Amino acid sequence: MSTTNVTDLWPDDIHADVLSPAMVLHAQVEALAKKSGGILRVDVRTDMNQEKIELSLDLIAPAVNDYRITLLKVWHDPDMVYPATVKSRGLLPAQARREEMPQIPLMAYPPHESSMPDERTAETQEEFIKVISDILRSGWVRSLIQSLIARSNEALAEKSKARTGNGAHPPDKSHN
Known part of the structure; x- marks a missing residue:
């Protein structure tokens, strides 16, 4: 039997340059440092959690006492990086974010229900x-x-004032 008349049935999104979720997140480290002028950083943490790989992307403001907040968490099987489940407050509708958030840290548990409004599963x-x-x-x-850039700029300005004597400038002698 000849296979010359059989059409390619494979999906079009097969290519040799597929990146793992960890590689995609690590690419964001340099991107944010560049966009924020180094004022903010992101850190990618990797943990094993209940037979899953857990990745966390944390936003850090070094000038604000190393303030750290988890932006998102990703879970996938150790042997297969896709599908990957992503959980983040950034996926919630705006009203839900206003009612719940800021000071509560993102919970460190793997998702059990795909119907959660703050979760998405990526197959590719x-x-x-x-x-x-x-x-x-x-x-x-x-x-x-x-907010963190503004707070960082404020903290850096305060540190600069403290080093130069509370921001006091010497009298202007050009008008004497």
């Missing part, structure tokens, strides 16, 4: 990148970033 790299992009561009993350 493309879906994973879309989910991560939606989170990092969400109003919640943008508000956090703006």
Whole structure:
């Protein structure tokens, strides 16, 4: 039997440059440092949790007493990086975020229900990148970033004033 007349039945999204969720998250480390002028950092943590790989992406403001908040968590099987389940406040509708959040740390437990409003499952790299992009561009993350940059700038200005004598400038002698 000849196979010359059989059509390629494989999906079009098969390619050799697929990245793992960890690699996609690690790429965000340098991207945020560049965009924030080094004022903010992100850290990717990896843990084994109940036979799952757990990745966390934490936003850090070094100038604000190393303030740290988890932006998202990702879970996948040790042997298969996709599908990957992503959990983040950034996936919640804006009203739900306002009612619940800021000071409560993101819970460190793997998802059990896919119907959770703050979870998405990505079957492929493309879906994973879309989910991560939606989170990092969400109003919640943008508000956090703006707030932490402002607080960092304030803290850095205070430190600078303390080093120069409370910001007092020497008298201007050009008008004497």
